[in-house]
Amino acid sequence: MPTPPPVKSSPRRKPVRISPQKRARANAIFDTLGALHDAPKTELEFVNxxxxxxxxxxxxxxxxxxxxxxxxxxxxxxxxxxxxxxxxxxxxxxxxxxxxxxxxxxxxxxxxxxxxxxxxxxxxxxxxxxxxxxxxxxxxxxxxxxxxxxGHATCAVDTHVFRVAHRTGLSTAKTPDGVEDDLLRLIPPRWARPAHHLLILHGRYLCKARTPECWRCPIVAPCAFADKRLSPR
Known part of the structure; x- marks a missing residue:
């Protein structure tokens, strides 16, 4: 699983109030992604x-x-x-x-x-x-x-989660820890365990680093990404 670029450690940010609009965006994003992926899990192969x-x-x-x-x-x-x-x-x-x-x-x-x-x-x-x-x-x-x-409700922030969180407007934090804090406050309880898998899969196969495929993205409406590509080149 790729990791975000190394950053200088910094104290956790003081939580800010979550607006109803941002909460609604998070609900729409996770409900849509969750409906598309039945029991998402890591793609790493393991035995125990x-x-x-x-x-x-x-x-x-x-x-x-x-x-x-x-x-x-x-x-x-x-x-x-x-x-x-x-x-x-x-x-x-x-x-x-x-x-x-x-x-x-x-x-x-x-x-x-x-x-x-x-x-x-x-x-x-x-x-x-x-x-x-x-x-x-x-x-x-x-x-x-x-x-x-x-089965813990954790949210591992790799490079895909970091990118998707920023593009969708779920976080503006500059560190993986900050993004994790933001996501844990926003993820609906019903998606608490699979949430980071949903974001990883979305980042890996649709919201790609260089060429996000916004024209076929199921969450293009609630996504806050300013440079949406609404048609393939």
Missing amino acids: PYTLLVAVVLSAQATDAGVNRATRALFATVQTPAQMLALGLDGLKSHIRTIGLYNAKAANVIALSALLLERHGGEVPADRAALEALPGVGRKTASVVLNEAF
Whole structure:
């Protein structure tokens, strides 16, 4: 899953009042996208919470498709932290060489696997603080695991969510954390769990970075994007 460009950390913004118009826009956007996608989920392939965690760590600055190609053979035999440690650093690298930054990612996966055994009995914790204490696991990775593996109503902000939130007018925040704060206040409770998947799918296949396909967008009416392309070139 791609991540937004790195930004300087800053304190969380003070929440501002949400206007009825903005609340109505959010309802229209999520109701429309939700009606189009039945039970949306991550496109990363995984077997259990541990392999999901590994896949998400590997997906930083990489595509889900590229990670899936690399992990299919890996996850056929490695599905627990103990099995990962038995495979070893070099063995893991041999599986994920096609993924960007694979040396650093492999080191993080080995280190987090050791800590899962040491601190959590080999299980992935369903707790944000415990997840973020693992090597290579930041807020976005923890949010994805909590949402997908444990059903928590989190909103992981990747580059697609960041872009769609800005274009639609759901957020003007300059950081992923700020966008997350805005979205969590706007997402209707009925869409709390699948919301970030809905935004990811929309950004990946329609609201693309270079050429948003507004002419066939189902949320073109409530979208606040100023440069809508209402016909294909």
